[in-house]
Amino acid sequence: MDVTIFGSGYVGLVTGVCLAEVGNRVLCIDVDPAKIALLNSGGVPIYEPGLDELIKQNREAGRLTFSTDPEEGVRHGLFQFIAVGTPPDEDGSADLQYVLAVARSIGEHMDSYRILVNKSTVPVGTADKVAAAVREAQSARDVAVEFDVVSNPEFLKEGAAIDDFMRPDRIIVGTDNPRTGELLRALYAPFNRNHDRVMVMDVRSAELTKYAANAMLATKISFMNELSNIAEAVGADIEKVRVGIGSDPRIGYQFIYPGCGYGGSCFPKDVRALERTARSLGYDPELLHAVEAVNFRQKDLLFKKISEYFKGDLAGRTIAVWGLSFKPNTDDMREASSRVLIESLWAAGAKVRAFDPVAMPETNRIYGERTDMVLADDAMSALDGADALAVLTEWSQFRSPDFRTIKDKLKAGVIFDGRNIFDPGQISAAGLHYVSIGRAPVL
Numbered sequence: 121m122d123v124t125i126f127g128s129g130y131v132g133l134v135t136g137v138c139l140a141e142v143g144n145r146v147l148c149i150d151v152d153p154a155k156i157a158l159l160n161s162g163g164v165p166i167y168e169p170g171l172d173e174l175i176k177q178n179r180e181a182g183r184l185t186f187s188t189d190p191e192e193g194v195r196h197g198l199f200q201f202i203a204v205g206t207p208p209d210e211d212g213s214a215d216l217q218y219v220l221a222v223a224r225s226i227g228e229h230m231d232s233y234r235i236l237v238n239k240s241t242v243p244v245g246t247a248d249k250v251a252a253a254v255r256e257a258q259s260a261r262d263v264a265v266e267f268d269v270v271s272n273p274e275f276l277k278e279g280a281a282i283d284d285f286m287r288p289d290r291i292i293v294g295t296d297n298p299r300t301g302e303l304l305r306a307l308y309a310p311f312n313r314n315h316d317r318v319m320v321m322d323v324r325s326a327e328l329t330k331y332a333a334n335a336m337l338a339t340k341i342s343f344m345n346e347l348s349n350i351a352e353a354v355g356a357d358i359e360k361v362r363v364g365i366g367s368d369p370r371i372g373y374q375f376i377y378p379g380c381g382y383g384g385s386c387f388p389k390d391v392r393a394l395e396r397t398a399r400s401l402g403y404d405p406e407l408l409h410a411v412e413a414v415n416f417r418q419k420d421l422l423f424k425k426i427s428e429y430f431k432g433d434l435a436g437r438t439i440a441v442w443g444l445s446f447k448p449n450t451d452d453m454r455e456a457s458s459r460v461l462i463e464s465l466w467a468a469g470a471k472v473r474a475f476d477p478v479a480m481p482e483t484n485r486i487y488g489e490r491t492d493m494v495l496a497d498d499a500m501s502a503l504d505g506a507d508a509l510a511v512l513t514e515w516s517q518f519r520s521p522d523f524r525t526i527k528d529k530l531k532a533g534v535i536f537d538g539r540n541i542f543d544p545g546q547i548s549a550a551g552l553h554y555v556s557i558g559r560a561p562v563l
């Protein structure tokens with residue numbers, strides 16, 4: 121089948137390459153000429169495990185092409201996927217300008233039936249706005265070509281995106297037109313072989329399903345973070361509590377890790393956008409508000425702990441930071457907890473020596489050259505001349521370091537672990553101090 125994808129970011133590229141991999145002819149469109157030039161020259165603008173190789177193979181097979189020309193995109197595919205960003209507006213609601221710009225482009229250029237498939241995370245009711253934008257663009261050129269708008273939210277996880285797309289837990293198709301539902305079912309058939317994962321539902325329920333999923337996951341994290349703060353206050357160990365509650369199958373072990381807050385391009389903005397939607401309809405979403413508020417506080421927690429440890433005297437100190445991406449296996453630093461910590465350290469007059477396995481080019485792009493930050497060649501050299509180490513992202517390569525070398529390198533001999541990846545016993549045996557989340561410090 122012929123498929124066009126508008127937006128060649130994390131979602132668009134992964135969707136495009138996976139649909140090409142199963143035999144479709146896919147054209148990816150992006151407004152960013154540098155991104156398209158890079159893709160056309162064999163480069164890949166983001167880090168996602170397995171993506172480079174799949175892009176290379178499918179380009180070589182002639183099934184995957186890239187362009188900045190929306191007209192070419194509209195001509196190409198029966199399916200017109202929308203996978204552009206929906207960043208938060210100033211009031212927290214989702215900014216739909218990119219989604220609606222694509223809808224207008226499609227309306228401006230289409231001359232036969234098209235199916236607009238919305239993969240971007242958008243508030244309930246957006247499909248109607250997309251349809252209105254297409255109709256408006258069509259009527260400006262005096263045409264009325266038939267089309268459908270489908271909500272097909274994406275549930276991939278950065279860092280495991282290819283696998284998530286290839287072996288999805290569910291494929292949500294929101295449409296009021298059974299014929300369109302069948303066409304989407306056919307497109308997704310290669311990913312739906314082991315048992316039926318396609319769930320066809322009305323458009324609004326599909327749109328809300330995505331927000332509900334992210335809000336639920338964010339709630340689990342904030343709940344555990346709230347409990348971790350209580351655990352610290354009462355002298356309990358949150359890691360023991362985690363194992364204790366996870367053993368109940370109704371709770372389960374997944375996604376109940378305490379830490380220094382969630383980030384990324386989805387949870388923060390989606391919780392805020394859902395809260396905003398609810399408020400705009402006169403409903404006070406108290407729980408969603410608390411989820412976000414707890415996370416906001418939690419992202420500041422590591423800085424508070426560092427500041428307390430050094431009795432507020434951070435000026436002139438150097439803090440080593442391990443992990444800059446918002447989670448392992450991605451270079452994405454949108455709303456990453458590392459940014460909150462680093463910026464607070466700078467504000468307090470401290471310097472940072474940081475290392476991340478893949479997110480350092482992104483760090484450079486965000487912060488540029490600075491005298492108060494050095495990006496180190498590897499994890500251990502990030503500790504050179506540092507007073508303390510802060511762990512922000514639980515990359516596997518950080519999990520089992522040589523604590524004696526760390527002890528020798530760190531002037532103040534203290535680790536602040538924002539992801540609880542270390543065993544306090546092992547650290548204290550090495551003579552280090554250890555401050556983590558929801559557990560008694562080792563001092």
Ligand code: NAD
Pocket residue numbers: 126127128129130131132149150151152155203204205206218221222239240241242274275276277278385386
């Ligand atoms: P992204 O910022 O990585 O990519 C968006 C791309 O769209 C950019 O390359 C941008 O240049 C391009 N773009 C903007 N306007 C365009 C236009 N008019 N025509 C063509 N391209 C255009 O975003 P992302 O992380 O891929 O997210 C896209 C959507 O998917 C968002 O709504 C997000 O919430 C949702 N989502 C993201 C993830 C994730 O893990 N990143 C997971 C599920 C859903």
